[in-house]
Amino acid sequence: xxxxxxxxxxxxxxxxxxxxxxxxxxxxxxxxxxxxxxxxxxxxxxxxxxxxxxxxxxxxxxxxxxxxxxxxxxxxxxxxxxxxxxxxxxxxxxxxxxxxxxxxxxxxxxxxxxxxxxxxxxxxxxxxxxxxxxxxxxxxxxxxxxxxxxxxxxxxxxxxxxxxxxxxxxxxxxxxxxxxxxxxxxxxxxxxxxxxxxxxxxxxxxxxxxxxxxxxxxxxxxxxxxxxxxxxxxxxxxxxxxxxxxxxxxxxxxxxxxxxxxxxxxxxxxxxxxxxxxxxxxxxxxxxxxxxxxxxxxxxxxxxxxxxxxxxxxxxxxxxxxxxxxxxxxxxxxxxxxxxxxxxxxxxxxxxxxxxxxxxxxxxxxxxxxxxxxxxxxxxxxxxxxxxxxxxxxxxxxxxxxxxxxxxxxxxxxxxxxxxxxxxxxxxxxxxxxxxx
Amino acid sequence: xxxxxxxxxxxxxxxxxxxxxxxxxxxxxxxxxxxxxxxxxxxxxxxxxxxxxxxxxxxxxxxxxxxxxxxxxxxxxxxxxxxxxxxxxxxxxxxxxxxxxxxxxxxxxxxxxxxxxxxxxxxxxxxxxxxxxxxxxxxxxxxxxxxxxxxxxxxxxxxxxxxxxxxxxxxxxxxxxxxxxxxxxxxxxxxxxxxxxxxxxxxxxxxxxxxxxxxxxxxxxxxxxxxxxxxxxxxxxxxxxxxxxxxxxxxxxx
Numbered sequence: 001x002x003x004x005x006x007x008x009x010x011x012x013x014x015x016x017x018x019x020x021x022x023x024x025x026x027x028x029x030x031x032x033x034x035x036x037x038x039x040x041x042x043x044x045x046x047x048x049x050x051x052x053x054x055x056x057x058x059x060x061x062x063x064x065x066x067x068x069x070x071x072x073x074x075x076x077x078x079x080x081x082x083x084x085x086x087x088x089x090x091x092x093x094x095x096x097x098x099x100x101x102x103x104x105x106x107x108x109x110x111x112x113x114x115x116x117x118x119x120x121x122x123x124x125x126x127x128x129x130x131x132x133x134x135x136x137x138x139x140x141x142x143x144x145x146x147x148x149x150x151x152x153x154x155x156x157x158x159x160x161x162x163x164x165x166x167x168x169x170x171x172x173x174x175x176x177x178x179x180x181x182x183x184x185x186x187x188x189x190x191x192x193x194x195x196x197x198x199x200x201x202x203x204x205x206x207x208x209x210x211x212x213x214x215x216x217x218x219x220x221x222x223x224x225x226x227x228x229x230x231x232x233x234x235x236x237x238x239x240x241x242x243x244x245x246x247x248x249x250x251x252x253x254x255x256x257x258x259x260x261x262x263x264x265x266x267x268x269x270x271x272x273x274x275x276x277x278x279x280x281x282x283x284x285x286x287x288x289x290x291x292x293x294x295x296x297x298x299x300x301x302x303x304x305x306x307x308x309x310x311x312x313x314x315x316x317x318x319x320x321x322x323x324x325x326x327x328x329x330x331x332x333x334x335x336x337x338x339x340x341x342x343x344x345x346x347x348x349x350x351x352x353x354x355x356x357x358x359x360x361x362x363x364x365x366x367x368x369x370x371x372x373x374x375x376x377x378x379x380x381x382x383x384x385x386x387x388x389x390x391x392x393x394x395x396x397x398x399x400x401x402x403x404x405x406x407x408x409x410x411x412x413x414x415x416x417x418x419x420x421x422x423x424x425x426x427x428x429x430x431x432x433x434x435x436x437x
Numbered sequence: 438x439x440x441x442x443x444x445x446x447x448x449x450x451x452x453x454x455x456x457x458x459x460x461x462x463x464x465x466x467x468x469x470x471x472x473x474x475x476x477x478x479x480x481x482x483x484x485x486x487x488x489x490x491x492x493x494x495x496x497x498x499x500x501x502x503x504x505x506x507x508x509x510x511x512x513x514x515x516x517x518x519x520x521x522x523x524x525x526x527x528x529x530x531x532x533x534x535x536x537x538x539x540x541x542x543x544x545x546x547x548x549x550x551x552x553x554x555x556x557x558x559x560x561x562x563x564x565x566x567x568x569x570x571x572x573x574x575x576x577x578x579x580x581x582x583x584x585x586x587x588x589x590x591x592x593x594x595x596x597x598x599x600x601x602x603x604x605x606x607x608x609x610x611x612x613x614x615x616x617x618x619x620x621x622x623x624x625x626x627x628x629x630x631x632x633x634x635x636x637x638x639x640x641x642x643x644x645x646x647x648x649x650x651x652x653x654x655x656x657x658x659x660x661x662x663x664x665x666x667x668x669x670x671x672x673x674x675x676x677x678x679x680x681x682x683x684x685x686x687x688x689x690x691x
Binding site for chain 1: 497
């Protein structure tokens with residue numbers, strides 16, 4: 001075996017240029033799919049983390065009260081029992097966020113825009129000021145008072161500038177009509193789907209408009225240390241909550257589509273007294289993003305197959321050429337007692353070595369490319385910010401996916417060499433020796 | 438000096454004499470007045486039906502026209518509202534049975550709970566504008582004055598919500614002094630901002646009750662936004678029981 005591999009390596013080194021070109025083609029394919037693999041690996045992680053920062057949590061808990069006249073009321077009036085359940089669960093949150101949000105209609109200069117307005121406690125949510133990139137203005141206004149930060153699309157739609165007074169039509173927690181008088185304190189960069197629909201304000205003013213007490217709020221968010229803890233932590237907290245509090249079922253049987261929709265549907269169809277809590281996670285919110293990862297995986301395999309398909313034609317032709325070039329050599333070896341299977345094995349070993357060289361070179365190139373790409377600061381003021389980690393590309397190559405790719409490369413390369421190798425092994429020694437090539 | 442003192446006393450006495458008619462005038466019984474206002478649009482044992490056309494005007498946009506047929510049975514707090522126009526929303530409907538209001542969407546074939554506060558097809562008009570009010574229970578009079586609106590003498594009443602179960606925290610109402618007919622209504626937010634003004638220029642006698650056949654709603658926040666509601670074919674003819682059911686809404690939407 002050792003002799004076979006050494007001979008194969010020696011044969012490859014005899015035609016350095018050809019070997020470099022063939023293994024280079026394989027390496028290019030490996031590099032491309034490895035980078036896609038690495039990107040897909042960190043994609044979900046980064047999306048989840050970024051959403052976690054914007055939504056201020058990895059696990060969310062909401063209290064829901066039902067009133068015949070007022071309908072569904074989302075509020076946490078007293079979180080003592082809730083916090084006790086979290087403590088009993090043993091889950092250590094990095095920090096807790098208490099937010100009050102409301103859907104309102106911004107009115108300015110005869111124009112209107114519907115927005116979700118998030119009231120945050122800015123003294124706790126320092127991370128939010130790092131995540132929201134302001135194009136104009138500052139966070140001073142929202143920290144205390146009636147300041148409002150809107151996204152660029154909303155500002156453009158309403159022709160708003162920093163300092164403009166804006167009215168917001170909304171409903172109190174009881175469903176009564178109310179109007180807030182805000183002043184634009186900042187206009188944020190629009191990174192796409194989330195910030196464009198959300199405005200930010202101070203929680204105390206939102207509470208005032210909602211007509212709820214200062215210590216009351218609408219959503220408790222738990223930000224964990226790592227994303228891998230989300231599902232297990234949520235299970236533990238839910239178990240403790242279910243033991244002492246009235247809770248909505250987390251995964252109802254009729255959850256045929258989105259788990260969040262199924263959870264929220266329960267509040268519209270069920271009857272209960274007092275407050276009932278619902279718990280959901282960021283993983284459930286971004287469950288649709290999982291589909292993107294699946295698509296990326298499929299794309300990487302298709303790209304690899306296409307690239308290898310092209311390379312295979314080159315490998316097959318090259319090995320046929322090699323066979324003709326070395327036909328007398330094959331004849332000599334066969335005359336000296338080398339069996340057909342050994343000739344076949346020699347050619348296949350050369351193809352294998354070629355594949356291994358290509359894979360190694362491809363992995364090295366991919367590592368270098370990923371290292372270079374992850375050095376560039378893309379920034380948070382970009383539409384792809386949600387895919388980045390703190391403004392940088394990150395890559396996490398998944399070994400399983402990578403192994404699948406490598407196996408495909410080896411199989412394709414060896415298959416490409418199979419027919420010329422078989423033909424070489426089938427040559428009668430006399431005819432091979434008679435050849436003038 | 439004496440002359441001045443006497444003159445001052447005389448002026449005080451005269452002033453008091455002038456005040457007597459005002460102070461002595463009976464303060465109207467506003468609780469009764471509000472009950473009468475509520476009763477005015479109340480059909481009691483009789484059913485009520487009619488077709489409402491809601492025209493919404495927003496500056497810079499084409500007028501939107503919504504037409505809906507209303508069936509009311511006040512004695513059992515039931516109503517059914519079926520959207521006839523625009524075509525895209527045809528078949529959508531609202532059903533109130535007792536305290537519960539449902540919205541039916543024929544596209545999803547689902548009933549969802551809603552409230553009387555919901556606006557009708559995104560206009561300034563609300564379901565509550567088309568069904569009988571409950572001012573006497575939901576509000577109390579906090580202040581009043583006499584005023585004139587057009588050619589009518591009116592009581593101008595400031596109402597404050599007795600609870601949080603109503604859409605508007607405060608209402609200002611212009612009620613004719615000679616009969617309990619509302620001519621104008623202003624709705625205010627919790628923060629005290631004028632949200633909308635309703636004008637009732639026309640009433641019709643339907644089965645002995647005064648029913649507004651035209652309502653103009655002026656948006657207090659969005660300048661230039663107006664909504665006009667007109668009623669045609671009002672009737673107090675009996676309505677079959679089957680109309681006030683989910684089945685009926687599903688059937689007519691097909």
